[in-house]
Amino acid sequence: MEEKILKIKALKKVFGKNKVLKGIDFELAAGERVVVLGPSGSGKSTFLRCINRMEEPTSGEIYFHDTLITDKNIQKMRQDIGMVFQHFNLINNLTVMQNLTLAPVVLKLMKEEEAEKKARSLLRHIDLLDKAEAFPASLSGGQKQRIAIIRAMMMDPKVLLFDEPTSALDPESIGDVLSLIHEVADAGMTMMIVTHEMGFAREIASRVVFIDEGKIIEEGTPSEFFEHPKTPRVKEFLKKVL
Amino acid sequence: MDNFFNEIVELFTTPQYIDSMLHGFALTMQIAFFAIIIGLVLGTIIALIDTAKKSKWMFLPKLICKIYTTIIRGTPMALQLFIMFFVIFAIRGFPQVIIAVLAFGFNSAAYVSEVIRSGIQSVDGGQTEAGLALGLSRFTIFRKIVAPQAIKNIIPALGNEIITVIKETAIVSMVGLYDLNMAAKDIGSGQNMASYIVPMFTAALFYLAVVYIITFVIKCIEKRLRRSDRRI
Numbered sequence: 001m002e003e004k005i006l007k008i009k010a011l012k013k014v015f016g017k018n019k020v021l022k023g024i025d026f027e028l029a030a031g032e033r034v035v036v037l038g039p040s041g042s043g044k045s046t047f048l049r050c051i052n053r054m055e056e057p058t059s060g061e062i063y064f065h066d067t068l069i070t071d072k073n074i075q076k077m078r079q080d081i082g083m084v085f086q087h088f089n090l091i092n093n094l095t096v097m098q099n100l101t102l103a104p105v106v107l108k109l110m111k112e113e114e115a116e117k118k119a120r121s122l123l124r125h126i127d128l129l130d131k132a133e134a135f136p137a138s139l140s141g142g143q144k145q146r147i148a149i150i151r152a153m154m155m156d157p158k159v160l161l162f163d164e165p166t167s168a169l170d171p172e173s174i175g176d177v178l179s180l181i182h183e184v185a186d187a188g189m190t191m192m193i194v195t196h197e198m199g200f201a202r203e204i205a206s207r208v209v210f211i212d213e214g215k216i217i218e219e220g221t222p223s224e225f226f227e228h229p230k231t232p233r234v235k236e237f238l239k240k241v242l
Numbered sequence: 243m244d245n246f247f248n249e250i251v252e253l254f255t256t257p258q259y260i261d262s263m264l265h266g267f268a269l270t271m272q273i274a275f276f277a278i279i280i281g282l283v284l285g286t287i288i289a290l291i292d293t294a295k296k297s298k299w300m301f302l303p304k305l306i307c308k309i310y311t312t313i314i315r316g317t318p319m320a321l322q323l324f325i326m327f328f329v330i331f332a333i334r335g336f337p338q339v340i341i342a343v344l345a346f347g348f349n350s351a352a353y354v355s356e357v358i359r360s361g362i363q364s365v366d367g368g369q370t371e372a373g374l375a376l377g378l379s380r381f382t383i384f385r386k387i388v389a390p391q392a393i394k395n396i397i398p399a400l401g402n403e404i405i406t407v408i409k410e411t412a413i414v415s416m417v418g419l420y421d422l423n424m425a426a427k428d429i430g431s432g433q434n435m436a437s438y439i440v441p442m443f444t445a446a447l448f449y450l451a452v453v454y455i456i457t458f459v460i461k462c463i464e465k466r467l468r469r470s471d472r473r474i
């Protein structure tokens with residue numbers, strides 16, 4: 001049987017009176033690239049953010065491998081569950097190099113020289129080695145997001161969560177970020193991606209999941225999903241976005 | 243005009259007056275200095291309690307801090323000084339300077355805590371999330387990410403608070419302490435120079451000089467802290 005990285009059972013999330021997630025069951029196998037689609041406000045971000053507990057789930061269970069994620073063990077789990085944010089969230093008071101090395105060094109996963117060496121090789125790979133000593137304020141959005149992606153890679157995560165990684169970018173830098181995500185995928189990374197870039201979704205996904213009003217209402221391979229959608233809701237959605 | 247110059251000469255050549263002025267100045271600075279230290283320490287503690295994550299353990303401390311800052315910020319400093327002198331420390335022989343230091347320190351703490359709290363809360367939540375998502379502890383996130391960014395917002399406002407405390411200590415003359423303000427009044431009184439203008443303007447210059455120096459120092463610190471905003 002293939003190895004499951006995440007198992008999610010009956011996940012619910014309520015904000016005040018607003019029931020945002022209404023019972024999500026989901027499994028993620030190693031090597032999968034799941035694209036999460038759905039209309040605005042359907043709960044895609046909330047779903048992703050419950051996985052690494054940026055939001056506290058109201059109820060339900062999330063297993064990482066076979067360990068139930070709890071408040072007690074989440075900090076350790078997050079080392080293996082990377083996240084890339086819509087607004088990059090590079091740490092403003094640290095240089096690019098410090099952004100990359102802070103967590104692995106503080107968490108004693110690597111020695112400082114080792115972390116810097118790895119950071120340099122990743123920076124060289126994305127052609128931003130000359131920005132190592134720059135502060136985030138001096139970078140463009142596309143540069144920031146590519147650095148945010150390699151910052152997540154510094155931890156050697158088992159799974160990467162992307163929440164609309166290109167939504168805050170100008171059209172020109174979107175391409176750079178998408179091709180970096182493609183490279184990460186080609187290297188075998190397991191990932192979950194929320195995106196509104198349909199072309200990209202179709203190319204990168206090994207499976208598409210559609211969320212509407214806090215529930216997964218349809219899922220399938222990209223060709224099934226885009227060419228033979230089953231539910232009227234998805235048909236309507238695709239008509240609007242394609 | 244002649245008279246004015248004569249009075250200046252009189253003030254600066256009479257050892258007794260110079261002595262009074264310097265003593266007054268020293269007392270003002272002493273009270274302000276220790277009050278600011280108390281304000282910073284107590285204010286930081288209050289701010290940390292205020293911004294700590296909500297939990298059942300923090301409920302009571304948070305409530306106490308809330309009540310404390312509300313009372314201090316909602317009543318006049320002069321009244322707080324009187325209450326400290328004539329109610330809480332109405333003990334004969336208790337050093338008056340210490341009472342004054344405590345009164346100003348406790349007052350300043352409420353304002354310092356506000357300054358620090360809003361400085362911490364002005365740091366974008368995405369900064370904390372970035373740290374959390376990387377598996378860092380809340381303590382590390384505070385120390386390495388939030389605090390260094392908050393400081394930039396806090397320092398200028400803290401400078402204002404320090405200046406306010408120094409100037410506000412002038413009301414200790416109301417409870418009979420011989421500070422810079424009182425010295426000016428004393429030197430100008432009938433038994434002495436019998437003219438207020440020169441001693442009072444001199445006292446004003448003392449206050450101004452101190453405020454100017456502090457403003458300058460704060461500006462320098464701000465400039466240093468701004469380095470990470472610079473585009474390089």
Ligand SMILES: Nc1ncnc2c1ncn2[C@@H]1O[C@H](COP(=O)(O)OP(=O)(O)OP(=O)(O)O)[C@@H](O)[C@H]1O
Nearest residue numbers: 015016018020038039040041042043044045046047
């Ligand atoms: N921290 C929060 N507090 C209160 N309500 C929230 C919070 N975060 C999200 N919500 C609400 O939850 C619902 C789902 O939000 P979510 O961000 O998960 O949607 P989404 O599918 O990611 O939408 P989009 O495509 O616009 O990003 C929305 O109604 C939103 O207002």
Ligand SMILES: [Mg+2]
Nearest residue numbers: 044045046164
């Ligand atoms: Mg979203």
